[in-house]
Amino acid sequence: MHKNIAFSIILSLALFCLLILPSTAKDGVVTTELWCVAKNNAEDAPLLTALNWACGPGGADCSPIQQGGPCYDPADIQNTASYAFNDYFLKHGMTDDSCNFDNTAALTSLNPSHDKCKFPSSLSASNASISSPSTAYGNGMGPSENLNGSNKISEQWIWPLVTNFLVIAYNTWAMG
Incomplete structure (x- = not known):
């Protein structure tokens, strides 16, 4: 069950990152x-x-x-x-x-x-x-x-958040 939850989290985050990819990050600011x-x-x-x-x-x-x-x-x-x-x-x-x-x-x-x-x-x-x-x-x-x-959207917190979720999801999946 933990593997399914971890996989869902990883998949969700991957999709989220795909939505962010069209944006351009420069100096910690994401512009869309x-x-x-x-x-x-x-x-x-x-x-x-x-x-x-x-x-x-x-x-x-x-x-x-x-x-x-x-x-x-x-x-x-x-x-x-x-x-x-x-x-x-x-x-x-x-x-x-x-x-x-x-x-x-x-x-x-x-x-x-x-x-x-x-x-x-x-x-x-x-x-x-x-x-x-x-x-x-x-x-x-x-x-x-x-x-x-x-039009610049300041999203400096997004990448550390994504990284933390990925680490948590991987650890959950690896331990499950």
């Missing part, structure tokens, strides 16, 4: 790539309104989703809106507030890139301008507060 994408359950009309705002007053670079661009797909409003939302997110602070768009968008660590359409991530935007936009957001589409933020 993030993208701002349209929610799967968002209705087309609010998505279109948010997309128009992002590409207009929001100042997102929407040239890749225009005709002839690598992300042009007029039949897929979710991918189109996702590209615009993500560009806005990268340019305006990379915070939860810069990825809301009237509750039609959310952050993800799953890369939304597809075919020739490559979505830059929060890690590749390290030289992006991170400042509050000067545009007024009276229509509720844009952020509502200061956007100075970071």
Whole structure:
């Protein structure tokens, strides 16, 4: 029985580590790539309104989703809106507030890139301008507060914790 419990713990930790692997550790800080994408359950009309705002007053670079661009797909409003939302997110602070768009968008660590359409991530935007936009957001589409933020998640405790669990699990398994 102890071997089954130890095996379960080891397997769980291995899966947990696989989830951490896409992250990059530097100086004890784990950074995770993030993208701002349209929610799967968002209705087309609010998505279109948010997309128009992002590409207009929001100042997102929407040239890749225009005709002839690598992300042009007029039949897929979710991918189109996702590209615009993500560009806005990268340019305006990379915070939860810069990825809301009237509750039609959310952050993800799953890369939304597809075919020739490559979505830059929060890690590749390290030289992006991170400042509050000067545009007024009276229509509720844009952020509502200061956007100075970071996508770095401080997880200095994770590796010692994982190591300790692995040692305990191995000892339990070896003694069982």
